[in-house]
Amino acid sequence: MKLGVVGAGAWGTALAQLAAAGGAEVPIWAREAEVVAAINATHANPLFLPGIALSPMVRATGDLADLGGCDALLLVTPAQHLRSVLLAVPPGPALILCAKGIEAGTGMLMSDIVAQLCPGRPLAVLSGPTFAHEVAAGLPTAVTLACADPALGQALAQRLAGPAFRPYLSADVIGAEIGGAVKNVLAIACGVVEGRGLGLNARAALISRGFAEMTRFGLARGAERETLAGLSGLGDLVLTCSSTSSRNFALGKAIGEGRPAAALMADRRTVAEGAFTAPVLQQAARAIGVDMPVVDAVCALLAEGADVGAVTATLLARPLRAEGA
Numbered sequence: 001m002k003l004g005v006v007g008a009g010a011w012g013t014a015l016a017q018l019a020a021a022g023g024a025e026v027p028i029w030a031r032e033a034e035v036v037a038a039i040n041a042t043h044a045n046p047l048f049l050p051g052i053a054l055s056p057m058v059r060a061t062g063d064l065a066d067l068g069g070c071d072a073l074l075l076v077t078p079a080q081h082l083r084s085v086l087l088a089v090p091p092g093p094a095l096i097l098c099a100k101g102i103e104a105g106t107g108m109l110m111s112d113i114v115a116q117l118c119p120g121r122p123l124a125v126l127s128g129p130t131f132a133h134e135v136a137a138g139l140p141t142a143v144t145l146a147c148a149d150p151a152l153g154q155a156l157a158q159r160l161a162g163p164a165f166r167p168y169l170s171a172d173v174i175g176a177e178i179g180g181a182v183k184n185v186l187a188i189a190c191g192v193v194e195g196r197g198l199g200l201n202a203r204a205a206l207i208s209r210g211f212a213e214m215t216r217f218g219l220a221r222g223a224e225r226e227t228l229a230g231l232s233g234l235g236d237l238v239l240t241c242s243s244t245s246s247r248n249f250a251l252g253k254a255i256g257e258g259r260p261a262a263a264l265m266a267d268r269r270t271v272a273e274g275a276f277t278a279p280v281l282q283q284a285a286r287a288i289g290v291d292m293p294v295v296d297a298v299c300a301l302l303a304e305g306a307d308v309g310a311v312t313a314t315l316l317a318r319p320l321r322a323e324g325a
């Protein structure tokens, strides 16, 4: 099975490296001419994945048509740009959705966008605890590979699996997408806890209550509980809520240290998906009557520049409730 990669940020580049590990040539589309040049001339992507020597089998192009001969494409452009890129992706290859987010304005999951723009096109979701630089360096991890078609899911998992990369199959596409999108917002909250010096107890409590929010929202949207508790949900939540290697966590940490969110978001070249997902997730949750107080708190910090101390106090002063409610 020939794989191609759309999007040469950190994660797309790491996935291309993974796909090329067995010696196959892997075409990767990059939006930036400097990234195409660097990958082809120096086998590196210093802009988005510095410090990693890439396989010479990873071949970059600036023309999406060059990926037309692939059997499947890993789509790794940020969630807010998937729609525009999808319009130019060659028809035919199955699509593996790797971005973690919800589209602003429409509230659509990535699979909803594919269904709208390319109805009937075979698709899968790849999601889980995967810091790009660790995967590119060959460090071990496991992911969820969700696909409604078991034969396609099996073939994709076989193609992507390696000695240090272990996909677990699922049929729950929506569950895998929701876990990845929601955990980014919660990682911002955990970063705030770190930046404000609120302690490790607070972080553990927030991960746990954040997971309760992810579960409430996911179940209401038709996700399966075991997917949310798996690699693409809880697994990735724990990862991104624990390390400044997470851009979302790092963003939250800077907010917790007192830096204004708007200034932090301006001019960044790397993506902190949670900042875009937070308001649209809040809207989607309210529309179906799901309570997500941690997401509300992140929205207040991001959009309104609310005071961290006041937002924290509001969260802690909410009426007491049963843990499972």
Ligand SMILES: NC(=O)C1=CN([C@@H]2O[C@H](COP(=O)(O)OP(=O)(O)OC[C@H]3O[C@@H](n4cnc5c(N)ncnc54)[C@H](O)[C@@H]3O)[C@@H](O)[C@H]2O)C=CC1
Pocket: 007, 008, 009, 010, 011, 012, 013, 030, 031, 032, 048, 076, 077, 078, 079, 081, 084, 085, 098, 099, 100, 101, 130, 131, 132, 133, 269, 270, 271, 272, 273
């Ligand atoms: N970096 C990581 O460790 C992981 C990232 N992801 C997800 O992968 C997706 C991509 O993230 P990264 O590769 O980390 O990106 P990145 O932050 O390394 O790079 C930004 C990317 O955005 C692209 N971009 C900027 N403006 C664009 C536009 N107008 N149209 C199309 N593309 C545009 C750039 O070309 C570049 O590929 C995100 O949804 C992220 O949540 C998932 C797993 C791991």
Ligand SMILES: O=C(CO)COP(=O)(O)O
Pocket: 100, 128, 129, 130, 131, 132, 184, 187, 236, 239, 240, 245, 246, 247, 248, 249, 271, 272, 273
């Ligand atoms: O999704 C990720 C790891 O699984 C990367 O997280 P960040 O986007 O917060 O860096």
